[in-house]
Amino acid sequence: MTARAPRVGVVTFPGSLDDRDAVRAVRAMGGEAVPLWYGERDLGGADAVILPGGFSYGDYLRTGAIARFAPVMEELRAFADAGRPVVGICNGFQILCEAGLLPGALIRNAGRRFVCRWVDIRVETSLSPFTAGLVAGEVLRVPVKHGEGQFVARGDELDWMEGDGLVVFRYCDPDGALGAEHNPNGSAAAIAGVRNEAGNVVGLMPHPEHAIDPDLGPTGGQPMFAALLQSALEPVASGIR
């Protein structure tokens, strides 16, 4: 163990909502949170960066479509290319897809309505900053809250993602079984989260930062943030090829 607490940057875009929650989660799990501003080309010496949930730019045009042009994103791209851990939660996931840092896209929920509920997700790979050290098949309970969380990708792209193990989380029942009734938004192949090929960028629709404090509910977010803090201090992100 190192003496230094991992520094995790949390970017605030105009319209970010769960930035404070992500900061709180990082601190609760023993990390040092570094608030970052969308307009600055500076990641504040962070070891890992979170793009938090919310409605950046009011979801106008298309979710994440405007935020991806924010000045901070240039730095973030270089940071990701260098193999450092980057995670996108909900709107952050949408931004990473828009920026081309993650495959696929998020569209309106199949049910056409915003949905806020607790769900179970199954870990598919330990090769991501949010799952390092976790075991495939493990089930975590976390909340979702989104109107545009249906993961879609072209057929050949999906095949490639499945083949290369880029699916990180799937919606499931408490025992890990898949089924349409456990998929809150109609995502293709029940996909709740994905990673890039290098394995250092991960995005997911559920909100692990809201599943940390046992006084508020289940704590499925704890192992995920623990994994992120561990990944943040590794010299090269796990899984870089």
Place this chain on the structure above:
Amino acid sequence: MNEPLHRRLGLTDDELESIRSTIGRDPNPTELAMYAAMWSEHCSYKSSKVHLRNLPTDGPRVLVGPGQDAGAIDVGGGVAVVFKMESHSHPSAVEPYQGAATGVGGIVRDIISMGARPIALLDLLRFGPLTDERNRWLFDGVVAGIGGYGNCIGVPTVGGEVHFGTPHSANPTINVMCLGIAPADRLVTAAKAPPAGSLLVLFGASTGRDGIGGVSVLASRTLEDDAAESRPSVQIGDPFAGKLLIEASMEMVERGLLEGLQDLGGAGLTCAASETATRAGLGAEVDLDTVPLRQEDLEPFEILTSESQERMLAVVVPERLDDVIEVCTRWGLGAAVIGRLVDEGGTLDVRHRGAEVARVPARSLADGAPVYSRPMAVPLERDDLLGDDPTFTTMTTPVGDALLRMLSAPNVASKRWVWEQYDSIVQGGTVLGPGGDAALVRIEGTLKALALATDGKGRYSALDPYLGAAHAVAESARNVACTGATPLAITNCLNFGNPERPEVMWQFAESIRGIADACRALETPVTGGNVSFYNESGDSAIWPTAVIGIVGLIHDYRLAVRHAFGDGTLVYAMGETFPELGGSEFAESVLGVVAGRPPALDLERERALHSLLVESARGDLIRSAHDCGDGGLAIALAESAMAGGTGFAVSIPGDLPSHVSLFAESASRAVVTVDPVRASELEDLAAELRVPFARIGETGGPRMVFDQIADVTVAEATTAYEDAIPKLMSGERVLREAG
């Protein structure tokens, strides 16, 4: 259109005369439009004021009472809780999504105006039956609009209440409550009088032609067949701008950059400027050429009364102006100095293109509206309704069938379809979200949490408005107490028909009397509220609905009590059941009648029950508590069983007919469970506090067994309860037969 202008704007001939005598001349059309907006029923409370004075508004915790943007109470530790509820029913009847969305935006800005950060929203909604397609359209649109705005600004929607009743078909009722917190010593209130020379800075969205006449056209008269033509009077919300407005305002307040802050809501700039000047005891100069506009050709009266959303008016001393502009710029918001406060006899002086377009006493706009003591009359049908009591109707339906039908009745059925569309957890403070007796939101950095609930008893109020309103207070306080929190203070939203009808005015006065008596007895002062009149179309008025929004406090949220049953506990019915089915959910959804005398209410008993609930939570004595409300003891038991996925076996004591003992809605009751080893402690405490109680059974197993009366599985009940509203919203018909 030969009607004189003042009448077209909604002013009476007498009101015009009063304006003439105030300013000593004929008002010009711009001035007339300003008075019409400020003296509208919606802004001036001219029909309700004489009655509202009877409400108890003082208490040791009250920091800010009625009359400001929102009320505030002290919850200790230097924290002030600011809260207010407001109606947006009229716009929502015309355009449900935007009407509801801007309702959220408006109440949130009221909280920001006090310098508080909004931390929770609740919504109390009333619609006509969902078997009607238009009602489904309204319901769907309103829920989506509340979510669309609330979710996007990052304020959790943690609770509320949804009911359905035929009188709300033409006029749905949309009440939104917002609650915020601030350091008690940093509240932005009238107590801080800004100096003359302070600048008026308008920031946020630019001003357009939307929402003109919102208060006078929409909110202060009845909706008739031409309602669709009122659509241009509905404002359009921009929640992204609303979110930026929250952050920019909070930063200005936290940095101490402001002398005052006022939102632009009903009556727009006219209201903000005249109230700001009046509170400062000063006059104001406003130059309309400096107001950022969406289109160039707006008339002065349009700029002055536009209700374009997401705008705030800051009062800033000149030395702080640069800082204020810098904050707005960083958050991407426009800001412009549009005028200043002046030491000139309290005159509001408005200029446009170099000419003076209005010059009137600011106070005459803000406080000068006439106060009416409108005639009152007891409705003629009252005795018939009260006399036709369903309590002793013979019951032919098996009780188990009635129970399932009750669970799927839209008023009782799960509102998950609604609250899953709301973000209830953002900000990370939600200890208890929607679906329980009350929501609990913690105060960051402490173990304290605020308990929040809303209640309205339209059906009771239609039969007896005094009792209905008193029950709303009692039930809201009981909801809060069930979680273990002490009820502290209330706000209200008073939804009624046309106050020019004596029967409506009588209902209103009776409701105020009911709230006042209940609030005095329960020591929950009224810190503010909102009146929504003219909720009627043709001859059809809504049920007179006094809606209560309550705030309670629990000192350690880890001791909060949920309503879900656990396995192996003893079940107690606290309070006493009387033969009271008048106005009940059972009478409406099984017998098909809304008649009879609503349950009696003994406020001493009510208070004793609250003490018991709070005391037993503090001692970690009970495993669950749930209020007996709509549907009585049977529904309370069933809801606790479904929430915990645990059944029960109970035997109901007494000699009432079984359907009466199960479904009567007698007040001051709760279902409580306790571990067997602590049962005697609970019984001792109840005896000491003089709360009648009966041990009625135990929890466990997959079935809900009412000894010799009914036996239904929890799974069956859950299906009936959870599927009812989604089914109705997917267009499937659910038959409501008479029992």
